[in-house]
Amino acid sequence: MSDLKELLEVKKCPRQYVLAVNDTLNVISGKWKMPIIASLLYGIHRFKDLQENIGKITPRMLSKELKELELNGVVERKVFNTTPVRIEYHLTESGKKILAVMDSMIEWGLEHRERVVEVG
Template sequence: MSEVKDISTVKACPKQFVLAINDTLNVLSGKWKLPIIASLLYGKSRFKDIQENIEKITPRMLSKELKDLEMNGVVKRTVYDSTPILIEYSLTKSGEAILKVLDAMVDWGIDHRKNTLNPK
């Protein structure tokens, strides 16, 4: 992972950083994708389990978002040949790597809230 060491010496943001941020936002955008990913962080889940875990998501929206996450290589859909048919969703390696992004978002959010709501 590339890091900018001293931001005061940087003339312009490298184009690859802007593209990487756009790619991340395109994959994670929307109200439901992060909650879906979070519900899969601890292992495989069935559609109904994911739906029950996420308050107020409709089956249609969950289906759409799961398909989108699958298309983007974040979620894997596995169909088992059984009676009745069992379908499970899990995170791919790329999806599991999002945990680092989520951790960074939590850290930033805690600091931001502390500094904006309780400035010293």
């Protein structure tokens, strides 16, 4: 295959795919996104509980990340009119489906570790 053909082939890589990958990366990149999403998946929904479960995250980061996830349509914030006020964070339908991406990442990561150990 000629260099030109290859170049054209690359240019054909659909823009919507690039956008889709970037959207996904935005949602899962960073130190705390995965721990937060995983905790929500496991049924932890309140600020203090998330903070305790994740361990070393500061309230500033937890707040910031939850806001970003909410803005990205991955998390929904629910306010309950009790005293003291109770607030719960839940994954949206999209949010729950990130599990599929996590699964593919786990699969790749495990296989890769085995291969690296074999090779040296």
